[in-house]
Amino acid sequence: MSTQTDSNKKDLLRGGQFLVKETSAENVFTPEDFSDEQKMMRDSVQEFVNRELMPKREEFEKKNYELTEDLMKKAGEMGFLGVSVPEEYDGLGMGFVTTMLVVDYISGATGSFSTAFGAHSGIGTLPITLYGNEEQKKKYLPKLATGEWFGAYALTEPGAGSDANSGKTKAVLSEDGKFYNITGQKMWISNAGFCNMMIVFARIEDDKNITGFIVEYDSENPNGISLGEEEKKLGIHSSSTRQVFFNDTKVPVENMLSERGSGFKIAMNALNVGRIKLAGACLDAQRRSIDASVKYANDRVQFKTPIANFGAIQSKLAEMATSAYAGESASYRAAKDIEDRISIRQEEGNSHQEAELKGVEEYAIECSILKVAASEDLQNCTDEGIQIFGGMGFSADAPMESAWRDARITRIYEGTNEINRMLCVGMLVKKAMKGHVDLLGPATKVGEELTGIPSFDKPDYSELFAEEKEMVKKLKKVFLMVAGSAVQKFGPQLEDHQQLLLASADILIEIYMAESTILRTEKNVNRFGADSQKEQIAMSKLYLYHAVDTINQKAKEGIVSFAEGDEQRMMLMGLKRFTKYENHPNVVELRKTIAEKVISENKYPF
Numbered sequence: 001m002s003t004q005t006d007s008n009k010k011d012l013l014r015g016g017q018f019l020v021k022e023t024s025a026e027n028v029f030t031p032e033d034f035s036d037e038q039k040m041m042r043d044s045v046q047e048f049v050n051r052e053l054m055p056k057r058e059e060f061e062k063k064n065y066e067l068t069e070d071l072m073k074k075a076g077e078m079g080f081l082g083v084s085v086p087e088e089y090d091g092l093g094m095g096f097v098t099t100m101l102v103v104d105y106i107s108g109a110t111g112s113f114s115t116a117f118g119a120h121s122g123i124g125t126l127p128i129t130l131y132g133n134e135e136q137k138k139k140y141l142p143k144l145a146t147g148e149w150f151g152a153y154a155l156t157e158p159g160a161g162s163d164a165n166s167g168k169t170k171a172v173l174s175e176d177g178k179f180y181n182i183t184g185q186k187m188w189i190s191n192a193g194f195c196n197m198m199i200v201f202a203r204i205e206d207d208k209n210i211t212g213f214i215v216e217y218d219s220e221n222p223n224g225i226s227l228g229e230e231e232k233k234l235g236i237h238s239s240s241t242r243q244v245f246f247n248d249t250k251v252p253v254e255n256m257l258s259e260r261g262s263g264f265k266i267a268m269n270a271l272n273v274g275r276i277k278l279a280g281a282c283l284d285a286q287r288r289s290i291d292a293s294v295k296y297a298n299d300r301v302q303f304k305t306p307i308a309n310f311g312a313i314q315s316k317l318a319e320m321a322t323s324a325y326a327g328e329s330a331s332y333r334a335a336k337d338i339e340d341r342i343s344i345r346q347e348e349g350n351s352h353q354e355a356e357l358k359g360v361e362e363y364a365i366e367c368s369i370l371k372v373a374a375s376e377d378l379q380n381c382t383d384e385g386i387q388i389f390g391g392m393g394f395s396a397d398a399p400m401e402s403a404w405r406d407a408r409i410t411r412i413y414e415g416t417n418e419i420n421r422m423l424c425v426g427m428l429v430k431k432a433m434k435g436h437v438d439l440l441g442p443a444t445k446v447g448e449e450l451t452g453i454p455s456f457d458k459p460d461y462s463e464l465f466a467e468e469k470e471m472v473k474k475l476k477k478v479f480l481m482v483a484g485s486a487v488q489k490f491g492p493q494l495e496d497h498q499q500l501l502l503a504s505a506d507i508l509i510e511i512y513m514a515e516s517t518i519l520r521t522e523k524n525v526n527r528f529g530a531d532s533q534k535e536q537i538a539m540s541k542l543y544l545y546h547a548v549d550t551i552n553q554k555a556k557e558g559i560v561s562f563a564e565g566d567e568q569r570m571m572l573m574g575l576k577r578f579t580k581y582e583n584h585p586n587v588v589e590l591r592k593t594i595a596e597k598v599i600s601e602n603k604y605p606f
């Protein structure tokens with residue numbers, strides 16, 4: 001299945017290292033690298049979505065929870081629920097890229113199904129795959145992989161949302177030492193209405209950290225578990241979301257996951273995977289929004305011409321396609337890095353379980369970056385979709401209205417985008433302190449460059465992407481300059497400067513997304529020729545252009561917030577130098593090139 005050679009694997013960067021190390025185009029995995037097996041999987045998921053989900057989109061708006069449950073069963077029969085579950089537990093045991101591909105293509109029709117799918121096969125099943133012991137895996141995974149049982153993940157409480165380790169749910173050991181009695185209240189639990197088991201996090205005595213438990217649920221024999229009413233939500237109307245109350249729920253001691261006090265680690269690691277998969281889940285939703293929007297734009301006539309002929313509409317279609325393309329590029333790049341890291345660890349003697357755990361943890365920064373970027377791109381894409389549909393966009397009879405409402409939740413769950421922004425910068429700083437990513441060396445060099453005399457040589461940018469790749473290198477210097485100085489200035493107190501962290505996160509996110517987009521296109525130009533990649537080249541340039549703007553704005557905001565006088569002047573001059581184009585891209589032409597392709601193919605064609 002792997003298309004990367006062993007020598008590529010040796011060059012594999014650690015998580016976060018993209019910021020300080022070069023990646024060659026040949027070393028990134030792209031959707032164009034899907035193996036035949038992966039393409040077959042994609043086609044069969046698409047066929048399932050087109051046959052089973054798309055025709056029922058209206059029904060999904062009617063709070064039909066049984067419909068979601070029935071279709072989840074069908075997805076189980078097709079094997080889709082067990083893609084990442086090892087074969088010995090009746091799953092398909094496929095690699096991380098295939099797992100991403102399934103969650104991507106299964107999520108395009110409706111957020112109701114994609115949430116149920118993600119809650120079950122991601123956070124509902126993964127804690128057992130990653131942390132379960134042999135008995136637990138044997139007992140639960142086959143049922144979950146086939147859809148005989150459904151899973152849920154119960155972490156959030158009324159008083160413990162973003163502060164997930166602060167939950168009050170208690171687990172008390174019974175006198176005979178055979179059970180834990182769980183008592184407490186969980187909130188916003190996806191799949192609660194039809195699940196057969198939940199991963200529940202509770203605190204034992206006054207432990208600093210919570211503990212994870214596998215808790216079975218049978219409505220006929222509820223064992224102290226009761227459910228609240230279905231929540232009335234803005235979107236994902238047929239996704240079951242309820243409160244769950246535990247009142248002395250007896251859980252056998254053997255159902256504890258991993259060790260006492262390791263629940264927070266379990267919860268966070270499950271969320272790392274959940275985050276990158278959520279990014280995947282935003283991709284096909286974007287493609288399908290673009291498909292619907294361009295079809296409408298080609299059909300809808302105003303002023304005696306299809307609205308697709310208007311530059312205003314073309315500009316939107318081009319931007320929507322560009323962000324979807326960037327999301328694909330970065331998501332599959334990271335997914336393959338995770339897959340390779342898992343296989344390296346296995347080659348080094350780790351069990352599959354340990355390897356997967358450590359492999360994903362390694363790329364937690366990228367997982368957070370992708371979650372934020374893809375969820376916000378999806379939101380923009382559906383929002384512009386509504387605008388293209390005009391008044392019809394506002395109507396529940398057209399597809400954009402529900403797509404927009406469904407998209408909104410992706411910025412909130414699996415850690416809000418604020419939390420994920422702060423996490424990705426915080427984790428990077430921690431990695432630097434542990435010596436896993438050398439930020440200090442490169443940051444010092446940037447400092448020297450700032451005080452040195454700039455070169456006035458005219459660079460040779462005649463080769464494709466020569467200037468763009470140079471620009472990405474310079475953008476990395478911007479991050480090192482801003483975040484590096486901030487770390488020096490504030491030390492551990494940096495975490496109290498949230499606006500600065502958020503600005504730094506935006507710089508980091510844009511760098512990863514822009515670089516991934518350019519590398520994907522460069523790889524494809526090298527093998528398929530530049531003529532076949534005209535629009536992809538345009539999208540890469542357009543994405544970078546916006547990234548430069550965003551980074552300029554965020555970096556300036558950061559610099560003036562903490563630097564004064566000469567230091568401020570020097571950094572602002574550096575910023576100007578690091579964000580300067582020699583040859584300004586003609587963004588109007590770039591958008592035209594991209595839009596022409598989307599409009600002529602009447603779909604997202606990349």
Ligand SMILES: Cc1cc2nc3c(=O)[nH]c(=O)nc-3n(C[C@H](O)[C@H](O)[C@H](O)COP(=O)(O)OP(=O)(O)OC[C@H]3O[C@@H](n4cnc5c(N)ncnc54)[C@H](O)[C@@H]3O)c2cc1C
Pocket residue numbers: 119152153154155156160161162163187188189190191233241409412413414415416417418419498
């Ligand atoms: C439809 C739906 C399905 C869900 N499914 C599940 C599920 O299956 N299982 C589960 O366990 N949970 C689930 N959740 C819960 C979800 O993960 C939480 O809603 C989310 O983590 C945010 O927590 P909160 O709602 O308590 O918001 P809060 O934590 O109260 O946050 C409110 C606002 O404050 C910000 N904020 C909070 N803390 C900080 C901080 N330290 N610094 C800066 N800003 C901060 C947040 O970013 C947000 O903007 C679901 C939620 C919804 C709405």
